[in-house]
Amino acid sequence: MKTKTIIFALLFSMIFSISMVAQSSKKEPEFYNWFDDQVERYNTGLFNGIEYIELFRTINERHKFFKSNEFQTGSIVYDGQFYDQVPLKYDLHTDELLFNVGYNYPYPTLILFKNKVKSFSLGDSDFSRIDISKGEQPMNGFYEELLMKEPITLLKKNKKKRFKRIKGNTIYYEFDYENNYILNYDDTFYEIKSKKDVLNIWPNKKEFINENFNPALRKSNEDNFWINFFTKLADTFTNKNEGEKL
Incomplete structure (x- = not known):
């Protein structure tokens, strides 16, 4: 029981520290943007991922991404470095974060390595990567931080489920939300339904x-x-x- 308490206490501390680092970093976006402009972003650590290939054609608004099918300007802590005003898309079907490199490069879109992503933000939404394989509530991937108010932390696991559609000779896919809410209280995580x-x-x-x-x-x-x-x-x-x- 002591081991479990230590693990979850450390995790809560990690989530809190990630939020504090992200908030602190956001106070100095001009410096980071200036730095990226000087060295060119593709020469920084952010240009480090694998080629993204779209496998599922969609024809309507029921896409697989967080809020928008288009790239959104966000911020990210990647491999220990903070980057601001980065074009990102969050794939809720595969739980992967995409980075728009640009069409001047062989691979215009990269899948960022999940284990290098500490946290990221899209609009007013903040996310942290959590990896817990033990305990009653295993957690892996990106979780949105909805509320941090002592003694409660509320997280959301954004997910979308895939459906195959056939219309005439056309095959396409639609995605619907399948979200989960996770509560941290007293060093323990609970799924709330x-x-x-x-x-x-x-x-x-x-x-x-x-x-x-x-x-x-x-x-x-x-x-x-x-x-x-x-x-x-x-x-x-x-x-x-x-x-x-x-």
């Missing part, structure tokens, strides 16, 4: 959970629902011992 899962963690907060868990709000925007719910729940902890399982 329902009110029952929350009650299993905090049976002593049954009254609060029943009063504030509104399924109707969840249907309109699930991210906002979980963020608002767990923000309120975190506020109920008046000391570090409150919330322990009875």
Whole structure:
């Protein structure tokens, strides 16, 4: 049990430090952009991946990427180096991060090596790479940081499932979301799917959970629902011992 606690405590510290490093790095984007402009980005450590080949043709908006089928300007900590204003796409089907090198190069799009990606941001969304093979809730890949409010950390595993379609002589694919929400509390990770899962963690907060868990709000925007719910729940902890399982 002590080993498990140490592992998860270290992981929480890692997520927190990644967020702090990313926030600190974002304060100096002009310097990093100036540096990349001087040496040319393809001569930096970011130009390090494998060729991307599109295998699944799509013909509508049900694509496999995070928010947009187009490259988005983001930032990334790659192989220990921070890069800002980088054209990125996050493939939710394969859990891979793509980098747009440009059509002046043999491979215009690279798949960045996952083990070199510490964290990245797209728009207002921040992601961290987590790799846990042991414990009740194994975790591997990129996780979006939705909420970090003591004593709760809420993460989201963005995923899309592939469907093959045939229309006449045309074969194409559509992708639908299949997301998971992960909660870190008391050095343990839990997959959260329902009110029952929350009650299993905090049976002593049954009254609060029943009063504030509104399924109707969840249907309109699930991210906002979980963020608002767990923000309120975190506020109920008046000391570090409150919330322990009875």
